[in-house]
Amino acid sequence: MKERDFDNRLKQRMESYGETPDPSIWLSIESKIVVPAKGGRVVFVKGFRVVAAVAAAVLLFYIAGREFFIQERESPLVEVLKIEESPTEINVDRQIPERGEVPKILPAPTVAVASVEREPQIKTDETLTDKKTEPETGQPETKQTATRQPETRQLNREFTKDFSGDFPIELQIKKRRGRPSLAFSTTLAPSVGTNERVLHTFAQSDFKELSSSLDREQNQPETVYDTRYLPSVSVGLQVMIPLSKTFSVATGLSYSALYSITDEQRFSDKIRNEQTLHYIGLPLYLYANIYSTERFFLYGGAGAMVEKGIAERIKRSGPVPQDYTNRVDGLQWSAGATIGAEYVLGRRVGLYADPMVMYYFDCNQPKSIRSAQPLQFKLEIGLRYRF
């Protein structure tokens, strides 16, 4: 009894007693533990290399694809000019379709549309003017051309359902292709069904030889962590500005929510942690047009995004329920590439879908699906509005 009393008194005195260490010790420790900043810069540089490589690949793909399609198709305008140069080949009677013969005369509206667009450059206008100013002359060629023009317009109206004003919808879409657009998008990451199970024991750690029987009784070291990640969801607004006929640059603002559930199974109880992470992101993407028809665009793009964590909310349920919010420091960098498609619904609006692959760099952010599975596949769906 005396021995235990002696030990306890001595233990109390020693556990509460401390001496201030030499300041040089901390300086030495600090110099050996502050490594993340260097690592971050390395990751940052590597990230740019990845982005550059993806962008180069998209560009090459675009150039190869463009060469192929240029050889396959000629501009409708070129066809029109050819036709105008040899008017005898245009037989108005043959151009007027019979109802129900749509497949045979499908190229005709395209010719008519282009000729309307380029009215000042072709002879049709001149002949129309001739008709108005000299109706009595009765020159055969002028009459023939003059009667042809209304008929081609009539033809155009018959086969263009969304006709508006003087120009058909296809022409209006063409005109709006090169204009800035605003897109509202929703992004889902279907590749996030990752489950992660971790058994934490002293036997796995480096401290097994240090665990006394008293420690083991107090700390109950064996715990199973079972983490499930739910699909992350993003919504965003994107502004796309054309740089040339081929390239566009896009930026905007996006909001992402990441959700995970971690169950801690201990000896005597079970604790559930529900984590919700909120991020605001700023993307910067370069897009290149690969192939397009009147209503369909196929394009490729690559770029990077930087995100700032707004908050990490933890809801802890178990013997001692807690609900608290942590601040998220630092920035999350990511790079990605996409091959997307857009279908034009009307004069200004298009529906697009961008399957994309994203890589999230290790930026010392709270644990989430992005740290568990940095390479992710996503699907972005949205509406694009052209001004």
Place this chain on the structure above:
Amino acid sequence: MGIRKREYSTQQEIIEGCIKREPTAQRKLYEIYAPRMLTLATRYSGDRERAKDVLHDGFITLFNKIESYGGFGSFEGWMRRIFVNTALMSLRKADVLRNSEQIDYASGEMSDAPDAVESISSKELMELIASMPDGFRLVFNMYAIEGYSHQEIAKELNISEGSSRSQLSRARAWLQERIRRQNEGERF
């Protein structure tokens, strides 16, 4: 993109900050626990210079392994184990543990005054413990202060359980004798 400094009001926040490798949190943790860990290192090591090395290495290990702390139990208890382990590794390197069983003096008789501990300052008490012979010092620290069992001490120090018990008994007697002498004005 730099990490901003912030105030940490709870131990939990400091630990979370250390897990995220936030320098401010690491500094804060060091400021809170370094004095007590230095005392622990001195008690085990027996000399100040080695204790500084233990403190240095212990904190580096701590910051690298802090994710292993599951968030339950006493954080300080978990932390003390790291420093005890670091001290023992340091002593092994210096070949101190090999001779720990050979120390065989002191009577092993316990005095009748357990409250003699209160008669001297904590600093003097720590210096007395640090000045104990290696075998006494390690067994006494591990058993009386850290709460290891004789079986665990025997395994850790590679001695028999009987030897651990014997050395503990003698260490107590040795320490009480020194305290008594110190109270009487003797200096060793």
